[in-house]
Amino acid sequence: MDFDFNEDQEMFRDTLREFLEKEVSPVVDEMDRKGHFTHEEGVNFMKKFKKLDIGFDPESLKAILQDFTLFGILTEEISRVWLGLDLFLTMNLGTALVSVAPPGEIREKLLPRVEAAELISCNAITEPDAGSDNRAMKTTAVLDGDEYVINGNKTWVSNAPIADICLLVCKDENGDQTFFLVDREESPFETRELPKLGCRAGPTGEMFFDDCRVPKENNVMNMIQGLMVDGEAEKLSKEFDLPPDFGMANLFMNMSPVSAMFCFSRSWMALAAAGVCQAALDASIEYAKERMQFGRPIGKTQLIQNMIYEMISLTETSRLLSYRALDLTMKGSADARLMSSLAKGYASESAVKVTSNAIQIHGAMGLSEELPLERYFRDARSWTIPDGTTEIQKLVVGNAALGMSAYR
Numbered sequence: 001m002d003f004d005f006n007e008d009q010e011m012f013r014d015t016l017r018e019f020l021e022k023e024v025s026p027v028v029d030e031m032d033r034k035g036h037f038t039h040e041e042g043v044n045f046m047k048k049f050k051k052l053d054i055g056f057d058p059e060s061l062k063a064i065l066q067d068f069t070l071f072g073i074l075t076e077e078i079s080r081v082w083l084g085l086d087l088f089l090t091m092n093l094g095t096a097l098v099s100v101a102p103p104g105e106i107r108e109k110l111l112p113r114v115e116a117a118e119l120i121s122c123n124a125i126t127e128p129d130a131g132s133d134n135r136a137m138k139t140t141a142v143l144d145g146d147e148y149v150i151n152g153n154k155t156w157v158s159n160a161p162i163a164d165i166c167l168l169v170c171k172d173e174n175g176d177q178t179f180f181l182v183d184r185e186e187s188p189f190e191t192r193e194l195p196k197l198g199c200r201a202g203p204t205g206e207m208f209f210d211d212c213r214v215p216k217e218n219n220v221m222n223m224i225q226g227l228m229v230d231g232e233a234e235k236l237s238k239e240f241d242l243p244p245d246f247g248m249a250n251l252f253m254n255m256s257p258v259s260a261m262f263c264f265s266r267s268w269m270a271l272a273a274a275g276v277c278q279a280a281l282d283a284s285i286e287y288a289k290e291r292m293q294f295g296r297p298i299g300k301t302q303l304i305q306n307m308i309y310e311m312i313s314l315t316e317t318s319r320l321l322s323y324r325a326l327d328l329t330m331k332g333s334a335d336a337r338l339m340s341s342l343a344k345g346y347a348s349e350s351a352v353k354v355t356s357n358a359i360q361i362h363g364a365m366g367l368s369e370e371l372p373l374e375r376y377f378r379d380a381r382s383w384t385i386p387d388g389t390t391e392i393q394k395l396v397v398g399n400a401a402l403g404m405s406a407y408r
């Protein structure tokens with residue numbers, strides 16, 4: 001077992017750090033205070049990342065799928081500078097994956113826009129009466145000729161107000177969960193912004209689907225099932241030169257589409273939480289060494305050292321759990337569900353504690369808008385809710401460990 005990054009991974013991290021330092025750090029606080037991105041600002045960021053070969057097009061995806069530690073590094077490093085930006089960018093990953101697999105009409109339609117880094121995406125699961133209990137969702141897709149007709153409302157969806165594309169989870173005629181790719185241009189839907197405490201880079205919003213007609217081939221579950229039966233998976237795996245142990249598609253065969261998606265998104269969210277922990281920790285160590293009170297640096301006091309100890313232990317544990325969860329998810333392991341929930345629950349609660357300690361260590365300056373500590377805290381506080389609250393993560397872990405559900 002090797003806990004060190006290899007040379008390529010280190011180079012990737014260093015280049016990314018340099019880019020973030022130059023392009024994002026100088027603007028993050030002003031942009032975060034101003035409010036969410038416009039579509040144009042979002043696309044500008046995507047295009048900047050693309051210049052670094054970090055995008056959601058096939059070539060960038062290939063690099064990440066071949067070595068998913070790179071995805072971990074990407075998420076941690078962006079979140080160390082701006083968690084909200086990481087949320088905005090990662091929402092585009094689902095659509096990018098759909099756009100490259102399998103070859104067909106969807107690929108032809110989507111790929112050029114994905115490659116141009118002009119397509120903003122969102123993933124819609126939550127509904128007004130179906131939050132933690134997403135199985136209670138009411139949005140339906142009913143087949144009518146060559147199209148599905150979608151009716152229902154989604155809420156709290158990241159990027160929704162500026163999204164061009166939506167990966168929408170809903171129920172089919174049999175009441176089974178399925179998901180669709182909804183292109184706003186060909187299948188228009190309405191949105192409304194919901195302003196919020198943290199993670200302000202991308203806007204969050206409600207979505208309204210009112211007899212929204214979507215082409216039949218946009219049923220993503222059918223696409224995934226096609227991959228499993230036609231030997232298409234092997235073709236795709238060759239095209240992408242995937243490692244032999246890559247098995248994420250198995251998750252979709254062994255659990256509901258939402259649960260399979262959650263394995264990935266919870267691992268990602270845990271990594272992002274580790275990133276914001278690291279930022280708060282680094283700032284606190286620096287400040288504790290410089291800030292003089294009672295004639296000595298505050299870092300010399302045992303109570304500050306106790307807080308630093310706690311912050312380091314929470315940060316390191318979050319990181320290790322997150323990479324473990326990502327690894328199990330990408331391999332399609334049966335343990336991915338338990339570990340991704342454990343990592344997300346632990347790391348997001350850790351981020352609240354670590355960013356709160358960071359504010360305490362900085363005294364009044366910790367609350368000031370002159371420093372990023374209050375933003376770290378707002379963002380971290382927002383992270384314990386999406387993709388399953390901490391309570392739900394505990395119940396998922398309990399269910400996976402005991403084989404007994406406490407919520408159903």
Ligand SMILES: Cc1cc2nc3c(=O)[nH]c(=O)nc-3n(C[C@H](O)[C@H](O)[C@H](O)COP(=O)(O)OP(=O)(O)OC[C@H]3O[C@@H](n4cnc5c(N)ncnc54)[C@H](O)[C@@H]3O)c2cc1C
Pocket residue numbers: 122123124125126130131132133155156157158159199204382383385386387388389390391392406407
């Ligand atoms: C920043 C942010 C981004 C988001 N992005 C997206 C997105 O992109 N797409 C999307 O679909 N959704 C998104 N969401 C929505 C998010 O996934 C839901 O808010 C979340 O699942 C919780 O649902 P709820 O808010 O309806 O809370 P509820 O489910 O109403 O829960 C309220 C409280 O009750 C507790 N609770 C509920 N059931 C139980 C139980 N059985 N046992 C114990 N406690 C329980 C919860 O833990 C919580 O404390 C986002 C939310 C936020 C804050």
